[in-house]
Amino acid sequence: MKLSQFKVLLFDVYGTLVDWETGISAALQPILAGTSLESKPAALRAFEGIEADLQVRYPEMRYSELLARVHAEMETRLRGGAELPEPAGEGGSTQATVETSSTTVGSTDVGTSASAAAAVQEQPDAHTAFGQSIAAWPIFPDTIPALAYLSTRYALTVLSNVDRASFAATQRALEGPPSAQRFTFRAVYTAEDAGAYKPDPKARAYALRRIEEELGVRSDEVLVVANSVFHDVAPSRKIGLATAWIQRAGSVVGQDEIEGGKATFKFWTLGEMADAVKREVGQA
Incomplete structure (x- = not known):
């Protein structure tokens, strides 16, 4: 598989983009x-x-x-x-x-x-x-530059184990102010929307259904990008989704080296993933 073959990136946020x-x-x-x-x-x-x-x-x-x-x-x-x-x-x-x-x-x-x-x-x-x-949890330093670039190649979406109100402040911090937005998430889905927390399959099924309805993108064109193997990488693999494991150094929650190693792609940071996409499309 190639990173450039996907149309939608489905992000976990806390642990992947934010240092929760x-x-x-x-x-x-x-x-x-x-x-x-x-x-x-x-x-x-x-x-x-x-x-x-x-x-x-x-x-x-x-x-x-x-x-x-x-x-x-x-x-x-x-x-x-x-x-x-x-x-x-x-x-x-x-x-x-x-x-x-x-x-x-x-x-x-x-x-x-x-x-x-x-x-x-x-x-x-x-x-x-x-x-x-x-709202006070820090954003990883590579996150915003990586998302700004990836938004030029993919539709960025979110499936997060939070509620809408809790995610709102993080979304503003990531995207930037309305007058100077760096990028926008095309769709945001939360546990509150799905009525289930990951790794419950209902949460991911909800997001995939909404992505197909709203963006016209099938699940085989979606790449799940996440740090937690337990919440995202392993359950996504089980239903045939492509995955990118962002194995942040020192991560504790939801980690599993064996299962994580089975991900379609593996990177230490989101910045490393963005650089890999650039090389693939000849922009490095």
Whole structure:
């Protein structure tokens, strides 16, 4: 396959275009300082386990609210000394439950322990602030120049595990102000739109259907560009989509070297991918 044969790039955003791991770990520091999760990898793995569980159990929960609940749950478990879950394996939830003094919180409850749910009510500022921290997550330095070039060759689209309001600030930061836009995303699809979080197949099926309806592009002309193997690369491969794995150095969440190595294309940065396209079309 050649990169130049595709018409649409379907991007994951957080982890691929935006350094969400740095953003998340920085926002978590106030509750992690002095704990066993103080290191960035440990904090991210704990975050990943709780987030994956809630996303599977509550696919229609808005991402900003889900993030607030993840924050409350992590704080509650750290204070109570409860064991934090390992990240979900491919194709399923962590199946984590939380023991309280009298009950085990199951899938029919709020999605967090009773004390964590109460914490969201009692201390809304800290948890809500974490849920709204998406706008502050830094953009990788190669992202904007790469997107500006790639937009001259492809229709740029997004399938992201967030809600519309949360993505809006990131979209403005990437595209630039209306008076001086660097490029535009031709279509944006979120978990809120699809009613499902990746890697649930419903999320990707929703995006592909909309791309064909709105842009007239079939799935075999779509290239999925993503950092997370668990959320994007592996499930896309399973349904026959071409994939470009952006293996950002030091990434923790959703990584799998073996599965990632099966991607159609592999690059360390989006800038490297843009350079590969330039060479392919004779513009390097």
